[in-house]
Each structure stands twice: as C-alpha cells, then as structure tokens.
Amino acid sequence: MADMRLQKFLAHSGVASRRASEELIREGRVSVNGEIVTGMGVTVGEEDTVSLDGKIISGIEDNEKLYIILHKPVGYVSTARDQFGRPAVTDLVQDVKSRIYPVGRLDYDTSGLLLLTNDGEFTYRLTHPKHEIDKVYRAEVSGIPSQSEIEKFEKGLAIEDYVTSPAKLQLLSAKGGNAAVLVTIHEGKNRQVRKMCEAIGHKVLSLKRISIGPIALGELPEGKWRKLTREEVESLYQYPL
Known part of the structure; x- marks a missing residue:
C-alpha cells in the first residue's frame, strides 16, 4: 500500500466517508502505532498499525466492497447506533458480516431508498456537494x-x-x-x-x-434490502456530474 493521508486510509478501509473519518480523528478515536492522532496531516503506510476505538483496521484490500439498497421504514435512524436507543438501519441488514454504513441519511420519520456500503470513495462521490446527484x-x-x-x-x-x-x-x-x-x-x-x-x-x-440518480427503489418491500448489481454501481459512477 502506498503512503496516504490517514482520513483517506480510513475511507478506503470502509470505516466511514472521508468527511466522517476526519471527524473520528478530531474526536481522538483513531490511533497510529498506539499513539492517538487528532490532526489531519498524518500519513500512514503498509508498516503502520491504525486503530479505531482500540480495534485494528484492515486495509481495503482485505475487504469485499459491498453496495446495498435498503427500503428504510419510518422509525429508524440512519446511523450505526443511536444514543437514545432507537432502531438503526443497520439492524435491518444484520445478515451482512462486513461493517457497512449509510451513504448520507434519511430522517427518522422519512422512508424509502437508502444506500449502504463499506466503500468510502463511493460514499464521497455520492455525498460531496460538488457531485450534483438528483x-x-x-x-x-x-x-x-x-x-x-x-x-x-x-x-x-x-x-x-x-x-x-x-x-x-x-x-x-x-x-x-x-x-x-x-x-x-x-x-x-x-x-x-x-x-x-x-x-x-x-x-x-x-x-x-x-x-x-439512476437507482430506483422499485418494488423492494419496506424493511428489505438487496445488493446493487455491478451495472447499478457502474451507473452511479457514470452518472452525469
């Protein structure tokens, strides 16, 4: 692995989007070789050990990239966990063994199409303001x-x-x-x-x-999910910006 900025490594490893990874660093939850890092200028390489909340993070090359479409019901938060104990969308995809997170959010009282992934670059593309995806x-x-x-x-x-x-x-x-x-x-x-x-x-x-963008909820039942096809993932990458 070539040296890269810490927040980019976290995003590539499927921890969170790059923006969310920067927030994790600022909160002091990320360490490199046992030392907590809070600045944005740190780079890491193959010889470094990166941990989040004390758990070692594997590089993206060790993880299968997953892209999931979920029909979110009302009454679920679009986070991995909730401080008030409300149901989270990740509770609906417990069959998935890899750590995934929502691409953007849907309000607690809003239903419909929500994408989840472990691919930080994919999340960045779909959520960054410069990428005007309908x-x-x-x-x-x-x-x-x-x-x-x-x-x-x-x-x-x-x-x-x-x-x-x-x-x-x-x-x-x-x-x-x-x-x-x-x-x-x-x-x-x-x-x-x-x-x-x-x-x-x-x-x-x-x-x-x-x-x-080009991905429609279609007839997917509420509370159910499926993997995006390769063609669907490619269509999001090719979607006009």
Whole structure:
C-alpha cells in the first residue's frame, strides 16, 4: 500500500466517508502505532498499525466492497447506533458480516431508498456537494401548491442560514385538501425537503425517497434490502456530474 493521508486510509478501509473519518480523528478515536492522532496531516503506510476505538483496521484490500439498497421504514435512524436507543438501519441488514454504513441519511420519520456500503470513495462521490446527484422524493403535503409557490420552490428558497439550489416540484394529484407531489433536489441538508415545503406554506405529512440518480427503489418491500448489481454501481459512477 502506498503512503496516504490517514482520513483517506480510513475511507478506503470502509470505516466511514472521508468527511466522517476526519471527524473520528478530531474526536481522538483513531490511533497510529498506539499513539492517538487528532490532526489531519498524518500519513500512514503498509508498516503502520491504525486503530479505531482500540480495534485494528484492515486495509481495503482485505475487504469485499459491498453496495446495498435498503427500503428504510419510518422509525429508524440512519446511523450505526443511536444514543437514545432507537432502531438503526443497520439492524435491518444484520445478515451482512462486513461493517457497512449509510451513504448520507434519511430522517427518522422519512422512508424509502437508502444506500449502504463499506466503500468510502463511493460514499464521497455520492455525498460531496460538488457531485450534483438528483434525489427524488414522493411527498404528501397539506394544501395544494399554487403555480407561484411552485416557481418559488424551483428557483431556490432562503432557509435558516442558506439558500437552496434550484429544485423541482411536480404536482401529482390533489385529494381532500392535500396534495401528492414529486420533489427533486441534489442537495442533502438536514430535513431539507420538509423545510422547503414548509417555506412555501405546505407542511409535509409523509415523505419517501424513491430514487438516487439512476437507482430506483422499485418494488423492494419496506424493511428489505438487496445488493446493487455491478451495472447499478457502474451507473452511479457514470452518472452525469
């Protein structure tokens, strides 16, 4: 193995994305040759021993790369563990022996498509802001968005301390004073779809992600998972940026 930055080694080893690996280092949870490291400038090579929380990490060459699609139900957190003891999405993939983690997140009260992997570079590609990968959600909202509200939504909205990038909002149907809509964004800020809909006066009643780039949830039952095919993985790498 050629020498590489510690955070890149952690990502290649399937520990977490590069950004999350940097956070692990800052928290003092990573050691190199028995010494805790908290800076970003450390490089490691084949002769070094890297540990996370005292457990030695093997290089990526020792791990099979796994790419999984999960139909996340409402009521699960998109982390490996939860400080409040709530069910985690990893509880739904216990048949998988390798250590995997979610690619991005879905809110506790949001269902739908979630990808999991042990490939840090794959996670980086799908979650880094410079890679504008469309994420499509089906939502039920209170009230019926007007054309002017849809135009505001699609141009970008001021939410808290940022302005959202241009998005898409398509009205699918209306019934009983509520509407079914299709939302397409390529950002992934915390509860963004809900906040955007509320910003135009329509509270989200239910929310489900149905696709990421070329990968669609399809008929996968809720709570179930499957491995992505090689063609599906390649399609994500080839997806226009």
